[in-house]
Amino acid sequence: MTVTANLPLIDMAGVREGDEAALHRAGEAIRKACSETGFFYIINHGVPQAVIDAAMAAAKTFFAFSPEVKRQVAVNKRHRGWHALGGALMYEATKPDFKEFFSMGLELPEDDPCVLAGEALRGPNQWPDFMPELRLALDAYYEAMGRAGADLLRAVAVGLGIEPEFFSPKYGKRLQRTQMVYYPPHPPMAESDQFGVAPHTDYGCITLLYQDNSGGLQVRELSTDSWIDATPIEGSLVVNVGDLLARWSNDRFRSTLHRVINKSGHERYSIATFYDPTFSAVVDPCDLGVDTGSYPPVTAGAYILKRIDDSMAYRKKAQ
Numbered sequence: 001m002t003v004t005a006n007l008p009l010i011d012m013a014g015v016r017e018g019d020e021a022a023l024h025r026a027g028e029a030i031r032k033a034c035s036e037t038g039f040f041y042i043i044n045h046g047v048p049q050a051v052i053d054a055a056m057a058a059a060k061t062f063f064a065f066s067p068e069v070k071r072q073v074a075v076n077k078r079h080r081g082w083h084a085l086g087g088a089l090m091y092e093a094t095k096p097d098f099k100e101f102f103s104m105g106l107e108l109p110e111d112d113p114c115v116l117a118g119e120a121l122r123g124p125n126q127w128p129d130f131m132p133e134l135r136l137a138l139d140a141y142y143e144a145m146g147r148a149g150a151d152l153l154r155a156v157a158v159g160l161g162i163e164p165e166f167f168s169p170k171y172g173k174r175l176q177r178t179q180m181v182y183y184p185p186h187p188p189m190a191e192s193d194q195f196g197v198a199p200h201t202d203y204g205c206i207t208l209l210y211q212d213n214s215g216g217l218q219v220r221e222l223s224t225d226s227w228i229d230a231t232p233i234e235g236s237l238v239v240n241v242g243d244l245l246a247r248w249s250n251d252r253f254r255s256t257l258h259r260v261i262n263k264s265g266h267e268r269y270s271i272a273t274f275y276d277p278t279f280s281a282v283v284d285p286c287d288l289g290v291d292t293g294s295y296p297p298v299t300a301g302a303y304i305l306k307r308i309d310d311s312m313a314y315r316k317k318a319q
Contacts (some may be wrong), residue, residue: 004223006219006228006229006231006237007033007037007039007040007092007228007282008029008033008037009040009041009042009043009233010026010033010042010043010104011025011026011043011044012026012042012043012044012046012148012151013043015154015298016046016151023155023158023164024158025182026155027156027157027159028158028159030152030155030156030158030159030161031158031159034156034252035252036204036242036254037122037219037221037254037256038239038240038241038256039238039239039240039256039258040238040239040240041230041233041237041239042148042152042236042237042239042276042307043235044255045148045152045208045236045237046076046147046151047141047144047145047148048144048149051140051141051144052181052271054142055137055141055180055210055271056210056271057137057139058134058137058138059102059180059269059271060269061104061133061134061135061191062102062110062131062180063182063267064132065131069130070082070084071084071134072116072129072130073102073126075087076121076126078105078120079105079288080103080104080120080123080124080125080126081104081126082100082101082102082191083102083103083127084100085099085100085125086098087302090237094193094251095194095195095198096130097195097198098184098190098196098262099184099194099197100181100182100195101180101181101182102180103177103178103179104126104138104142104177105121105125105176105177105311106121106122106173107125108122108124108125108173109124110123110124114173114279119301120279120301120305121301121304121305121308122133122178122279141271142176142178142273145176145178145273145275146174146176149176149208150168150171151204152206152239153233154167154168157230158286160252160253161289162288162289164202166287167202169275170300171278171281172278173256173279173280173319174275174276174302175277175300176274176275176276176279177272177276178207178271178273179274179310180269180270180271181269181270181272182267182268182269183214183216183267183269184262185218185262185265186261186262186263195262196216196259196262197258197259197260199257199258199259200219200258201240201242201256201257201258202240202241202255203243203244203304203307203308204242204243204244204274204276204300204304205241205242205244205245205276205277205300206239206240206242206274207238207239207242207243207272207273207274208238208272209237209239209240209270209272209273210237211230211238211268211269212236212269213229214232214263214264214266214267214268215229215232215266216260216261216263217309218257218258218259218261218273219240219256219258219261220257220276222256225257239254240258241254241255241256242255242274242276242299243255245298246289247283247285247295247298248288249285249288249295250285250288250294251277251294279299279301280300280301281299281301282299282300283297283299283300283303284297
């Protein structure tokens with residue numbers, strides 16, 4: 001593990017190939033990073049740059065359409081589709097986030113058993129007729145990030161002192177969600193409580209983020225209780241622990257406050273992937289070697305759904 005000016009940088013080379021020494025090196029580095037900051041960068045993560053570039057190009061094309069056009073794929077009850085500016089209000093925030101985003105998840109047909117069983121957030125994605133190339137770009141990105149997430153969780157398991165494949169059965173029909181995010185330039189006269197994304201912790205297990213070179217992502221450093229920049233590093237993904245993994249690990253791994261303020265003077269783009277277990281997976285700290293956990297067991301889907309319901313304006317209106 002090397003350390004940037006602010007956050008650890010972890011090399012994942014060899015993990016996918018089954019190199020035991022590489023897996024254990026990454027696991028130890030992740031243990032240290034997750035215990036201390038909950039945030040780190042990974043390099044040699046296995047996601048082809050061409051796949052990333054195609055998805056980022058698609059994001060720029062999509063968000064350039066007018067709101068009237070994008071509204072054709074407005075977010076639905078499955079949390080799939082386009083979320084307009086002002087559609088997300090983080091807990092304890094006073095103003096909605098100054099961003100737009102487009103959400104997709106695991107593509108499941110209407111007759112899939114999980115969809116028929118009524119699992120929330122499940123089903124087909126909403127793909128725009130006005131931009132058919134979006135599906136091709138995001139499907140490739142989604143699958144590549146899913147493979148990177150599986151590699152990462154093997155190292156996370158090693159860092160927690162459990163079997164490398166512990167998490168794998170929990171991801172049989174993963175609740176992975178990927179979001180393209182667009183941040184307009186931060187208003188020059190904005191009040192101090194206006195953010196691209198207000199301070200928050202993520203809901204699920206782990207987040208893998210690709211960000212452009214605009215900057216703006218900041219992390220609340222635990223040791224100093226101050227905001228530090230997660231400066232873009234070429235070829236890297238930013239990874240952070242979500243509340244579900246913090247809960248699962250009985251807080252051995254930390255979920256950390258972070259925010260975005262786009263002061264670059266131009267548009268900012270990122271793509272976030274929330275790599276979370278299947279809806280019915282039971283999250284119990286006792287399964288990770290903790291005799292008495294601080295948290296009772298929960299199912300991953302119910303926990304994540306509650307957090308989404310609490311932060312998304314369109315869901316509050318429907319309740």
